[in-house]
Amino acid sequence: MTNKTITIKRPFDSHVHLRRGAVLRAVAKYTAERFGRGIIMPNTEPPIDTVEQALEYRKEILSAVSSYASVLQNTSIDTAKFEPLMTFYLTKKLSPKDIEKGASGDVCKIYAVKSYPYGATTNSQWGYRNILEAKDVLREMENVGMPLLLHGEVHLNANDEEEDPYDGEKMFIADVLPRLLDKYPKLKVSLEHMSSAEAIDFMEKNGAVDKLVTTVTPHHLMYDRRQAFSGGYRALLHCKPLVKTREDKERLLAMVKKGLPFVSAGTDTAPHPESKKFSSCCAFGVFNSPVALELYTQVFDELGCLDKLEGFLSVNGPRFFGLEPLTATITLVKEDWQVTEPVVTEEGVKIWSLCHKDHGLGNEVIHWKIKSGS
Numbered sequence: 001m002t003n004k005t006i007t008i009k010r011p012f013d014s015h016v017h018l019r020r021g022a023v024l025r026a027v028a029k030y031t032a033e034r035f036g037r038g039i040i041m042p043n044t045e046p047p048i049d050t051v052e053q054a055l056e057y058r059k060e061i062l063s064a065v066s067s068y069a070s071v072l073q074n075t076s077i078d079t080a081k082f083e084p085l086m087t088f089y090l091t092k093k094l095s096p097k098d099i100e101k102g103a104s105g106d107v108c109k110i111y112a113v114k115s116y117p118y119g120a121t122t123n124s125q126w127g128y129r130n131i132l133e134a135k136d137v138l139r140e141m142e143n144v145g146m147p148l149l150l151h152g153e154v155h156l157n158a159n160d161e162e163e164d165p166y167d168g169e170k171m172f173i174a175d176v177l178p179r180l181l182d183k184y185p186k187l188k189v190s191l192e193h194m195s196s197a198e199a200i201d202f203m204e205k206n207g208a209v210d211k212l213v214t215t216v217t218p219h220h221l222m223y224d225r226r227q228a229f230s231g232g233y234r235a236l237l238h239c240k241p242l243v244k245t246r247e248d249k250e251r252l253l254a255m256v257k258k259g260l261p262f263v264s265a266g267t268d269t270a271p272h273p274e275s276k277k278f279s280s281c282c283a284f285g286v287f288n289s290p291v292a293l294e295l296y297t298q299v300f301d302e303l304g305c306l307d308k309l310e311g312f313l314s315v316n317g318p319r320f321f322g323l324e325p326l327t328a329t330i331t332l333v334k335e336d337w338q339v340t341e342p343v344v345t346e347e348g349v350k351i352w353s354l355c356h357k358d359h360g361l362g363n364e365v366i367h368w369k370i371k372s373g374s
């Protein structure tokens with residue numbers, strides 16, 4: 001089936017880390033080529049928690065995506081059309097006034113607030129230890145209809161001891177999430193990058209369009225901890241939440257196959273320089289934007305549900321943020337290829353993508369490729 005193609009409305013990435021400076025300028029084109037819009041994560045250094053910072057960051061992204069003369073696969077897609085949708089980091093400094101300003105869009109429209117559990121992942125040191133302490137901000141978000149995006153893991157217990165990282169999401173689902181939803185019944189909530197059977201059980205029971213939604217990464221659909229430990233620890237698969245068991249992954253695949261309207265693509269692409277990724281303390285984050293759309297398509301093809309791909313990639317995400325799907329399209333073709341090079345910043349720093357031929361699991365082949373787009 002070498003000529004098999006699929007055309008869908010331009011996708012929406014509900015969860016993307018672009019970083020800043022030279023890394024941003026090196027990686028943004030991969031997202032902008034594949035996705036028409038993206039919800040931009042705010043865990044930069046310093047974190048984004050004012051409309052002025054969000055505006056400055058937005059300008060930096062727009063300047064990067066409008067500067068590319070050519071793109072990776074020469075698809076003729078105009079990366080300058082990419083629209084970054086900005087978010088706030090739920091720091092202790094964030095106030096109800098900031099939420100009001102962000103919702104108004106007068107300086108810079110803010111589409112959501114992201115919560116990170118203190119200490120759990122990249123730049124999560126500014127977060128609340130207990131999200132329920134952010135009362136005034138959560139109340140204002142409920143009032144103005146601004147969604148809360150959750151990194152749903154418990155990292156530290158009451159005695160400040162680290163919990164087992166394989167149990168963090170399960171603990172959050174059992175303890176924190178129900179209390180949050182009870183206390184703020186009108187709050188729009190997205191459980192990001194779900195990875196465990198417990199999260200899937202909860203969402204299949206409680207998920208609702210416009211109210212409680214969830215995002216899924218390509219790596220949690222493709223890999224489990226057997227691959228993460230195959231032949232040694234695989235740094236390119238190291239992320240939070242950790243990839244889990246084969247059973248968890250199979251549950252995720254079964255869930256996306258159902259085409260549920262409250263489940264959407266959120267790549268969680270998270271680039272790190274080689275020095276941080278291949279170090280004695282491997283940084284959390286999978287850099288997948290050069291292959292994300294292709295992998296989602298491959299997974300849906302293998303599941304026999306390509307008819308559900310457009311809803312997952314292009315419709316369900318924007319609907320949660322009150323946006324219409326784009327009318328522009330992208331076409332993919334079933335054709336094998338490999339990632340053979342790193343992404344290199346203007347300073348010569350290498351960033352290795354998921355599925356890289358040498359640094360991934362070894363000689364990985366991707367079965368779908370971008371052909372063209374409008």
Ligand SMILES: [Zn+2]
Nearest residue numbers: 015017041268
């Ligand atoms: Zn993330």
